[in-house]
Amino acid sequence: MVEKLPNSKTFILKNGTTIVVEEIKNLRTVSIGILVGAGNIYENKNNSGISHFIEHMIFKGTKNMSALDIVSKIDGIGGKINAYTSKEFTFFYVIVEDKHFSTAAQILSDIFLNSLFNEKDIELEKKVILEEIKLHKDSPETEIHDIFAQTALKNHPLGMPILGTEESIKNISRESIKSYLKSVYLPKNIIISVAGNIKAKNVLNFFSPIFSKKNESNKKLSSPAIEIKSNCSLKTKNTEQIHFVIGTKGPMFNDEKKYTYSILDNILGSTMSSRLFQEIREKRGLAYSIQSYLQSFRQTGLFCIYAGTKKDTFEQTLYLILEEMKKIKKDGITDEELNRAKESDKGALVLRLESSKSRMSYLATSQFYFNRIVPVDELTRKIDRIKKEDIVELANEIFIKDYICLSVIGNIKKLP
Known part of the structure; x- marks a missing residue:
């Protein structure tokens, strides 16, 4: 019999957070991801790029670890930690040897839930992302794809650049970040995904107590209708x-x-x-x-x-x-x-x-x-x-x- 691909198990916590696990016994690695439905789709002209900005800031330190601690601990177990932002979601992930699951899962959970967003770090990161925007504009073979999205999708949030604009990045503050997190980083908008040599019950037992603490929200996320025309x-x-x-x-x-x-x-x-x-x-x-x-x-x-x-x-x-x-x-x-x-x-x-x-x-x-x-x-x-x-x-x-x-x-x- 051919094994179903992927062969996974899905769990829904009481607050709406989803946990999906696939046990792959013939691997020596485990990959852990946290996807949150945060991207251009819920942004506007004033805060364009805030999803990507938060992705950067998540790695700047928590109540328990400094930015150097985060990367040093992952390097110390031979792992890789990273993140990316798309038009509709932000994805944080870590890949480690299976025996280091608990350490990696703890680090990823901590940066996702307990990042500090210090004012000094925010101002410094603004400079970094403004340079990233300039680099993007210096590469026409890259910029043209953003321009096409704006042309085809017009004033819809999906048509805005993931990086934001120079004006919108300068507008970002600790208050606007906290407001965005409160409105978009909702339990029902979060998916925890794990694949590798790990038992599903161990994944559930680890993440359930941590993510169940996030309060359930009845807020409904919405975005404008869209129609593509010449x-x-x-x-x-x-x-x-x-x-x-x-x-x-x-x-x-x-x-x-x-x-x-x-x-x-x-x-x-x-x-x-x-x-x-x-x-x-x-x-x-x-x-x-x-x-x-x-x-x-x-x-x-x-x-x-x-x-x-x-x-x-x-x-x-x-x-x-x-x-x-x-x-x-x-x-x-x-x-x-x-x-x-x-x-x-x-x-x-x-x-x-x-x-x-x-x-x-x-x-x-x-x-x-x-x-x-x-x-x-x-x-x-x-x-x-x-x-x-x-x-x-x-x-x-x-x-x-x-x-x-x-x-x-x-x-x-x-x-x-």
Whole structure:
């Protein structure tokens, strides 16, 4: 009998905090994560970037440990501790040898629940993040993705940059941090995820007393409705290349067509064998970087295509991308393309679950977006059911002028 992947157990504490555990006995590691549904989605122009700011501040010290103590203790057991912020959640995690579970779990819980947020540290971190924003703006191949999100999602919080703006970062204070934590870091908005050589009952026994202390809240988190419509933007800048993203609406995380989108993405531009990579880079040498990608959220999604090319070939590259969209709409795809994309997507699903860290991340995000742990077999069955006509139908639905958005950074004064 093939073991269910992932084979996990889920527990809900009385205050709403979720704990998900997968016991993997053949590993010598254990990965522990705490996901909180805090990102751009619950921010506004005044506090844009506060979720990412808090992610940084969590490591600055607690009532029990200094910032140096935190990293020294993790280094002392050969572990890794880190965090990242997305548009919809912030994720703190640690990876250690299984025998150090209790030490790692205690450190992670302490920084998550007991961080001090000292005024001096806040002012210092503002300088760090302002420099991070400047670094981001100095990299047009990175900045263009933020500009496209703002263009496609307009004034919605999801369209704001994760780092925030220079103005919003300067506005952050200890009071605004505490207010945000109180309104968003709610027990029902927290998922603790653990995967590795550890028993589920030991995980529950460790975290339950600690996280049950957080008071239950009836507050309902909400965000504005969103609709994607055609839009364009241009940032004129003296760059060596023209960097641009062209895109359209994409799938929500729970969209039944999500894997149809993924197959279309695979065939069009997300792999080295894709049409755009072969046509634009391999056959014509117009770009070094050409790729498509999906961004999925709870309320909406984006289907994006990025390329960087010289000024003289910008319009040609853009034209070729639009032509490939038209070809799929009119002529469809081949059996070979469909089968290759299916196997590629199914293989990627399994390969992403080869370590305790990847399993832990999968458990947390699956619980966050679907309110359950979705078995990989369920996803592969959805992929297997996709037909060529499904791809054509989707292409004709989304590759239309009503949804197409374009953002450009480069040394040009107007769009074609």
